[in-house]
Amino acid sequence: MDAQNFEIALLRCKEVVENKPNCGLAHLLMGDCYLAMGCCDDARYSYRLALRADSPLFQAAARLQSLEEKEKKGGPGECKIFAEKIExxxxxxxxxxxxxxxxxxxxxxxxxxxxxxxxxxxxxxxxxxxxxxxxxxxxxxxxxxxxxxxxxxxxxxxxxxxxxxxxxxxxxxxxxxxxxxxxxxxxxxxxxxxxx
Structure with missing residues (x-):
């Protein structure tokens, strides 16, 4: 995450979630990766899974609230939507x-x-x-x-x-x-x- 290798961080989190589906911290980090890459819907979903897995995980609640507030202010265009095909x-x-x-x-x-x-x-x-x-x-x-x-x-x-x-x-x-x-x-x- 610190090196901004979000795709590798996301894969590592996914490996953790496959073995421990209720690992709130892994879902939280997945949300952070998605958010850093501009994928707000995926970030929101991951933050919700983090809260479901570990309700005292206040970082997930705070990030989810911040994301929703930004979207209300900035409108739906603030989060990018990407094409499905790579060049x-x-x-x-x-x-x-x-x-x-x-x-x-x-x-x-x-x-x-x-x-x-x-x-x-x-x-x-x-x-x-x-x-x-x-x-x-x-x-x-x-x-x-x-x-x-x-x-x-x-x-x-x-x-x-x-x-x-x-x-x-x-x-x-x-x-x-x-x-x-x-x-x-x-x-x-x-x-x-x-x-x-």
């Missing part, structure tokens, strides 16, 4: 390279740390995933020429190594993420992938 090139990239939220987490990690070499174990600890799952995704991303496996050390280390054309596509996707509408659409795509 073609971005969607093509997601469909080819992002098979799951774990794929996305790893891509974002290496994109932000392009000079870093990381082991599957280190990535698993950092991302809070099983090492076996991380190894499987790393192998797939190497097959797709987004990452490179280095076997010069006792354990394989992975580096960010896309060809120029692929790097440009990834730059475009990451730049498009700066727009809240596109960010929400990518998050929606990732949530669908998490369900399958």
């Amino acid at each position: 073609g090139e971005i969607m093509d990239f997601l469909e080819k390279y992002v098979g799951s939220p774990t794929h996305w987490d790893i891509i974002v990690f290496f994109y932000r740390n392009p000079a870093l070499m990381a082991s599957a174990r280190r990535l698993a600890a950092f991302l809070g995933k099983s090492e076996q799952k991380i190894k499987s995704v790393l192998a797939k991303l190497c097959e797709l020429d987004l990452l490179m496996e280095n076997n010069i050390f006792p354990i394989p280390l992975y580096t960010f190594d896309p060809k120029q054309e692929l790097k440009e596509k990834l730059d475009m996707v990451m730049q498009a993420r700066e727009d809240f509408g596109t960010r929400w659409q990518i998050t929606h795509y990732l949530l669908q992938k998490a369900e399958t």
